[in-house]
Amino acid sequence: MSHEYTIKDLIDAALRKYNFDDSITRGQVEQAYRDVVGEFIVKLTRDVRYDPASHTLRVTLSVPALKNELTYKTTDLIEAINNKLGRKEVQKLFLL
Numbered sequence: 001m002s003h004e005y006t007i008k009d010l011i012d013a014a015l016r017k018y019n020f021d022d023s024i025t026r027g028q029v030e031q032a033y034r035d036v037v038g039e040f041i042v043k044l045t046r047d048v049r050y051d052p053a054s055h056t057l058r059v060t061l062s063v064p065a066l067k068n069e070l071t072y073k074t075t076d077l078i079e080a081i082n083n084k085l086g087r088k089e090v091q092k093l094f095l096l
Helices: 007-017 021-043 064-071 074-085
Strands: 045-051 056-061 092-095
Touching: 007 021, 021 045, 021 056, 021 074, 056 064, 064 074, 064 092, 074 092
Parallel strands: 056 092
Antiparallel strands: 045 056
């Protein structure tokens, strides 16, 4: 019985073996945030940090009014980011 593996399968297995899963997830979530909010908001974003252990995304914005506006859309942002990822990864979003 032979097994067929794709390059992606082999790379994913190697990354899991050497505990790079969190780093990859962190990068995917942070990129999904950028894709979801668009270029204008990204320019007004100082920092984006995702903690895979707590499933928490922390976003530091440079404009207080934007923080206030996005606070009302927190649930929508979480849903859009998770849809972009194709899985429910982000559970909490803090705007700072």
